[in-house]
Amino acid sequence: MSLLLVAQNRDMKPFRDEILEIDSNIDVEIWPAVSKPERVQFAVAWNHPKQVFRQYPNLKAISSLGAGVDHLIPDESIPQQVRLTRVVVPSLKEQMCDFVLTSALNLIRNTQAYHTQQQRADWIPHQHLPKEEMTVGIMGMGELGSAVASRLQVNGFRVCGWSRSKKEIDGIDTYDNGQLDDFLNKTHILVCLLPLTSQTDGILDLDLFKKLGKPAFLINAARGEHLVEEDLIYALDTGLINHAVLDVFTEEPLPGSHPFWGRKKITITPHIASLTDPKEAASLIVENYKRLLSGMELLHEVDRERGY
């Protein structure tokens, strides 16, 4: 049996090398150069070509290379009995905490304005927004969202969280599915960390923006599809939202002609909130590969019905 790495536009050799470093007996192949398709039992996938998994009749499990599985769930060519898992490693969580914290601090401390002023040699101090009066509202209180909530709280932000089923976390006001409006009314800095499902696709729309507290800011570190782009432009133009920090986009790389690039009220980063570290990911991939071969439970297995 073998372990297959499948990705488009991404060099998978560092992942293969780290896997072999852990166990040199594992038979690792990198798509498309697969010598014996019938031996493939476990695949690791990132931005895979549709239908590619049809070629492996004995495939039993696929791991996403990241925390999201929205690229796997909609692929109907993946048989239902193929189990899905994902890579949830401490550094992905830690990096996401750093990204959201950095973004929130930069928003209340006017970092981008100072950078623009520096280019004009302009010395203009601004008052910071009062951190203790800014409530960060996190949509999606799974493993990532809960970690981000705690980190923001430790750093002096008021934090609340919203998720499909209510979570209990010390010191954090949590809301469930039916309490979305209450959650939004309390929120100044909205952070989207939701999984992408049919229920959450396009959830960040004008109707939602109108319910936010004032001033309002948006940080999207989940998926581009969560956001209705034209609604954000409208909300920024009309002052419903003061500023948005976007790390993810419907089309990535974001096309050079996209109107987001030129907006002063949008901060764009090239999907760098969390970058999967090959060494750390390899260790989890090898663990799950061996669990599969031994018939054990997989770590971080995905419920295909729920979508995460």
Added chain:
Amino acid sequence: MSLLLVAQNRDMKPFRDEILEIDSNIDVEIWPAVSKPERVQFAVAWNHPKQVFRQYPNLKAISSLGAGVDHLIPDESIPQQVRLTRVVVPSLKEQMCDFVLTSALNLIRNTQAYHTQQQRADWIPHQHLPKEEMTVGIMGMGELGSAVASRLQVNGFRVCGWSRSKKEIDGIDTYDNGQLDDFLNKTHILVCLLPLTSQTDGILDLDLFKKLGKPAFLINAARGEHLVEEDLIYALDTGLINHAVLDVFTEEPLPGSHPFWGRKKITITPHIASLTDPKEAASLIVENYKRLLSGMELLHEVDRERGY
């Protein structure tokens, strides 16, 4: 007796209003409109005109409006028996923690590069510097420095601290006066929070930069005089230092013609790391004013010999 507020280029009315809000019986005057100079016993000063305090024969104490007293100590017209204090309030510490943390996170996460790339519609991801391998070295482990050290540590940075007399803080390697080289060798992100004294004036020079770990970064949130400006330019040009974040300058506002403005490897903010909040400062000022009148010890009194 009266309480006098003295400042140049700064509106002191919000401070007067907050003081009167706490105790409307206090006689507060704002320089230069002082009706009865002989009644002034306590003064609050920021960027005061030299010699101004000669006009108040019964002055017993002066409070700096901030945490620094380097504008008061060198003024030889202030009689030796006049006691000096400063405003050390929780929000100043909290803001400084936020500033240093934000700056350190932006350095390791390439924030400024992404902002520049956005202006060119350029999508180029960069690896973050590994936070757990970056040691932040804090020069000056007083009230501010110790708070900053703890906050960085909570956020996953390795932290060490250097001060004249060695401090004991859980989980933080501390160094004293004689161990400066050891401290610098361990440090990647050097944070200056020192008081400005004759010993620390010009301490951030080429000789010091050469001893830092690699890669090296500088954050100066203390006083412009700590830094030898031409040595920083040389260190940036030769790669001894990768990037510097400067909030303070020898001349403020930084003149439009200053070479720092145009440097990509320097991030400039207009002395905004910590902004004194009138409400919070007023409460400490009133407390010290009443302590002075009752002959009690003053809070945060300065040792003029030490210089802080």
